[in-house]
Amino acid sequence: xxxxxxxxxxxxxxxxxxxxxxxxxxxxxxxxxxxxxxxxxxxxxxxxxxxxxxxxxxxxxxxxxxxxxxxxxxxxxxxxxxxxxxxxxxxxxxxxxxxxxxxxxxxxxxxxxxxxxxxxxxxxxxxxxxxxxxxxxxxxxxxxxxxxxxxxxxxxxxxxxxxxxxxxxxxxxxxxxxxxxxxxxxxxxxxxxxxxxxxxxxxxxxxxxxxxxxxxxxxxxxxxxxxxxxxxxxxxxxxxxxxxxxxxxxxxxxxxxxxxxxxxxxxxxxxxxxxxxxxxxxxxx
Ligand code: AMP
Numbered sequence: 537x538x539x540x541x542x543x544x545x546x547x548x549x550x551x552x553x554x555x556x557x558x559x560x561x562x563x564x565x566x567x568x569x570x571x572x573x574x575x576x577x578x579x580x581x582x583x584x585x586x587x588x589x590x591x592x593x594x595x596x597x598x599x600x601x602x603x604x605x606x607x608x609x610x611x612x613x614x615x616x617x618x619x620x621x622x623x624x625x626x627x628x629x630x631x632x633x634x635x636x637x638x639x640x641x642x643x644x645x646x647x648x649x650x651x652x653x654x655x656x657x658x659x660x661x662x663x664x665x666x667x668x669x670x671x672x673x674x675x676x677x678x679x680x681x682x683x684x685x686x687x688x689x690x691x692x693x694x695x696x697x698x699x700x701x702x703x704x705x706x707x708x709x710x711x712x713x714x715x716x717x718x719x720x721x722x723x724x725x726x727x728x729x730x731x732x733x734x735x736x737x738x739x740x741x742x743x744x745x746x747x748x749x750x751x752x753x754x755x756x757x758x759x760x761x762x763x764x765x766x767x768x769x770x771x772x773x774x775x776x777x778x779x780x781x782x783x784x785x786x787x788x789x790x791x792x793x794x795x796x797x798x799x800x801x802x803x804x805x806x807x808x809x810x811x812x813x814x815x816x817x818x819x820x821x
Contacts, residue, residue, distance in 0.1 A: 539591075539620050540627045545636070545676045548629045552590065552677050555626075560587035564679035564706075566670060569593035569630075570610035570724035571619045574714035578683040579623040581711045590677050591620050592629040594636065599665030605810070610724055629677065636672065645671045645702070650693040650788050654801055655812070658778050666691055667698045674704050682706050687713040687721050689799055689814045693788055713813070715741065721813045733807025736772035740804055743768035743780075744815040747800055751817045756794045758782035765802055778803040778810070785816065795820045 542548045552562050563586025565578045575591075582589040593616055600606035613630060620628050644664050651663035674682060684692045696708050714722045719741035720734075729737055743765035750764055762780045769777055780802040782791050791798050797819035803812045 537621055537624075539617060539625045541617055542627055542629050543631055543635060545631060548590075548627075548631075548676050549678065551627055552679070555588050556678070556680075561680040562586060562677065563589040564673070564677045564682045565589060565591045565625075566673050566682065566684075567591060567593055568595045568609065568724065569616045570612050570727070571616045572714075572722045572724065572726075574685055574687065574722035576619070576623055577714050578685060578711050579620070579625055581709065582681065582683050583624050586679075586681055588626040589624065590627045590629055590679065591625045592631075592673055592677070594629075594631055594669070594673075596636075596665055596669040597633055598637070598668060599662050601659045601661050608728070610727060629673075636669070644668050645698055647694045647697045647701075650690065650697050653690075653783070653788055653790065654779055654781055655690050655803070658803060663691075663694050667694055670695050671698055671702065671704070674699070674706055679706055681709055683709050683711060685713060686710050686816075687723070687813065689785075689801055690788060693786060719745065721811070723811060725809050725811065728809045730807055732774070733809060736775050737804075737806045737809075737811055739769045739772035739775065740802060740806075740811060740813050744800055744802065744813060748815045748817055751794050751798075751820070756820065758790070758792050758794060758798075761794060761800060765800060769802070769804055772806075774807070776805040778805060 563582030567575050595609050617628050645667040646664050647667050656663050692710050718738045720738050747761040747764045765780045766777050769775055782798050782800050785799045794817050798817045799814050801814040
């Protein structure tokens with residue numbers, strides 16, 4: 537069934553409050569559209585526990601530090617609404633930039649330490665944009681639960697910090713990364729990869745998987761694990777590694793040793809497209 541498409545923030549809030557007034561729980565999946573099965577997994581996870589699911593589509597200008605990335609970000613609203621309907625989404629919230637950032641808008645939500653390394657360092661201002669828009673969306677939709685993908689590991693940490701610190705009454709849930717059959721993490725940006733870059737991009741997950749296997753067979757020095765990822769990624773040719781970091785899963789502090797449990801996060805540039813991915817390492821004796 538075609539979901540309701542709501543563009544006005546006040547109507548969205550009323551819609552959501554009306555549902556909650558009937559005793560229904562509301563799940564919320566924030567996205568930037570160009571939906572794929574990774575987003576589908578978030579909706580399916582929500583549908584398994586929430587009575588109704590709202591999905592937002594908003595290419596948020598304030599989280600792009602690169603103007604051309606914002607301009608070329610894929611926008612496929614009609615197909616997205618149809619896909620959301622097939623998944624059982626009850627309402628799509630698709631506000632305009634001017635509707636979310638009205639004249640005079642001058643408030644920023646800035647999260648501290650977890651927002652600083654990795655994406656925070658390489659994309660100045662990115663997490664201010666993310667924390668601000670997610671806070672605004674949560675205050676509009678007022679969901680019981682909000683669903684995020686583990687692919688954006690640091691983003692989830694930033695959102696959890698903001699939700700806790702601002703006493704927002706929502707449960708934050710994380711869903712595992714959905715991958716293509718060759719391991720590449722699904723991403724709306726993947727359609728911008730030309731065939732050469734698409735094939736080279738598979739090195740990112742191969743590198744992360746190899747590092748996880750090395751960790752499981754006794755290689756625990758962060759520098760060695762990072763080298764494994766980097767060597768495999770660059771072997772794919774014409775790829776620039778932005779960072780590979782071994783970090784604490786929650787604080788995102790850099791770790792020297794993976795035995796306590798860690799996440800390896802990486803960002804690469806491949807044929808002009810920026811891709812991120814990560815792998816979680818379990819604690820080892
Ligand atoms: P985006 O539209 O890229 O901003 O992503 C919206 C949400 O979908 C975020 O919570 C992402 O982490 C999540 N997401 C994106 N790609 C995937 C994926 N491959 N698997 C699971 N979740 C994803």
